[in-house]
Amino acid sequence: MGILCQQCKQEPATVHLTDIQPSGEPVERHLCESCASQEGITMKAHEAPAMMLEKFVKVGIEAQIGVQRKCSHCGMTFGEFRAQGTLGCPHDYEEFGDLLLPLIERVHDGASQHVGKAPGEQKASGERRAKVLSLRRALEKAVEAEEYEQAAELRDELMRLEAEDSNEHQ
Numbered sequence: 266m267g268i269l270c271q272q273c274k275q276e277p278a279t280v281h282l283t284d285i286q287p288s289g290e291p292v293e294r295h296l297c298e299s300c301a302s303q304e305g306i307t308m309k310a311h312e313a314p315a316m317m318l319e320k321f322v323k324v325g326i327e328a329q330i331g332v333q334r335k336c337s338h339c340g341m342t343f344g345e346f347r348a349q350g351t352l353g354c355p356h357d358y359e360e361f362g363d364l365l366l367p368l369i370e371r372v373h374d375g376a377s378q379h380v381g382k383a384p385g386e387q388k389a390s391g392e393r394r395a396k397v398l399s400l401r402r403a404l405e406k407a408v409e410a411e412e413y414e415q416a417a418e419l420r421d422e423l424m425r426l427e428a429e430d431s432n433e434h435q
Contacts, residue, residue, distance in 0.1 A: 270297035280306060336360045339395035340402070354395040397426050 268278040276297030284292045296304070334343045341353030343361050352358070358365065400423045407416035 268295045270300050271295050272300040273297060276300075282306075334361065334364070340399055345402075353398040354392075393426060393429075397423060400426070 270276045270278045271294055276299065278295035279298055280296045280301040282294045282296070284294060286292055296306075335341070336353060336357050337360065338356040339353035341357060343364055346352055346357065346361065352361075400419055404416055404419040404423065407413075407419060
């Protein structure tokens, strides 16, 4: 027989907790489901460990594939979108559609389409934004590789494109 519940000392302990004391010391507690529920700890229905592991691996693989997926037009990965919060080009909506849909629905209270005003951006402006994104990515890689001359050239090109953008918006 396994460990008995530390509280009622009658039922087998099926809930195992580790409490961290203010001093940082861990204290383990072993409770039966009944005593655990009296403390407000609710348990989900038991699931076979093999099934739990299968779900965990599947979610991890899907998340990794999604993060690594790359737009064939601007080169942005879905992971970069998640980190920055902005897409690289209009094609990203198609490239990452299945990954974006849950995010769009959450933002629009369940609606799967944007219902506000649509951007009136020109195609050239979208291409320029994709170029800026690509240059920023190349600049980061050049700095990481300590290729400072190349980084300076990329920085200058970025500044030129951003100056053009600000001149057009004035």
